[in-house]
Amino acid sequence: MARASMSLDELVRQLQQVHGDALRAVVLYGSAASGEQVVGHSDFNVLVIVSSIELAQTRQLGQTMRAWQEAGNPPVLVLTEPEWLRSADIFPMEYADILERHRVLHGTLSLTDLVVALHDLRWQTEQEAMGKLLRLRRGVMVAGTDTARQTDLLRSSYSALLVIFRAVLRLHGVTPARDATRVIQDVAARCGFDAAPFMAVSALVRGTALAPGATESVLAGYLSGMDTLVTYLDQFTPPPAAPAVISPVQS
Template identity: 30%
Template structure:
């Protein structure tokens, strides 16, 4: 008789385990990402957590290592770990990530560490420009390494989709203040400001949800349209960034 499948640890259970391992030192545990935004895909998406601890020396890291290892066995990434001071100083280094977390978050333990965080416009523009161009370069490079393998090419598209949609949602902040939390809805909103092709992103999203694989020629054809659509958006956002006086809405 087959054994029962182990129940996945919930964010609340993980936070409780951490609080027991770090008595008096755990300040906050914040759930963010697709589990809060509404585009969580069971079996594909994972839980994302931001954890704030009074200090993060060797004793604290050793103390939480067992709970984190169990958390990662469920397929989740390791949580982002900050001290309160480090988190306060991180807004200018990672404004895109932290602005997204602040927009779609649920505090599962302790105080809300993001409610008073302020993001500077220049930092947002600088990171957006760097990330967009860097991810586009990486996408082209990865294609060269897998362009003759249908399965690898499909994985390249589905694995990169979320990253590009997050960056495009950040780009939407250059145009409007109301930002949809669901990434595909943000892309639709961006289409109201710049010319872009939605269909390649919809097809890659369907590919990701259905776990479907394509024949090589089908995968190459879709990748060509996907790459062209990304290039079009990156160019438009880059032009917008270069216009003086445009401040992101954060």
């Protein structure tokens, strides 16, 4: 039975029960895979590889997936083996994160001949950054002058923002630091925006409240920085030293 506080182990068990021998791999990727997550605020990003999937199996997992998302996690990414091996051009940001840092929870993850092309990553990064900016603007309109809602908007946006920031560094041929604050500072320096509002949100996620009366200014700086980032990416040309592809990190 699924529960709202579902653990990774329980998720794997329920996937095994439903998919049986068709379950090829369950993989944790992103910050949680390398121990960088902030307890209570970081997502558990999970990739599931199966040999095949039927509608009946998808339905069986409904309660499990609802419980997983109710626990604050993003939807599980489920791919068949052929889809996994041919979709790096469709999900380059996600694949770059997986290739760089992942932990296999069950089965075996095939990385043979898998690469992320820089030009694919460049287009998705710009698209995701623009989408994030538009969602932030909508969130600001909904929050209005409600400080609590503004703070929740900043806090809830942080994890997805770091995914974009890491992709920006990879576009420059740079492997992102494990420390999120270093990632923020590096991206801000390269793209020409003020890191301070993003650093304040990073501290907020880690339990340090914003200074009294500072929420409006942090939010304004946050939006301004994202606007600058989108403009930067629209005009971006990879540096000569940047590789054409991103390959799996060898352990």
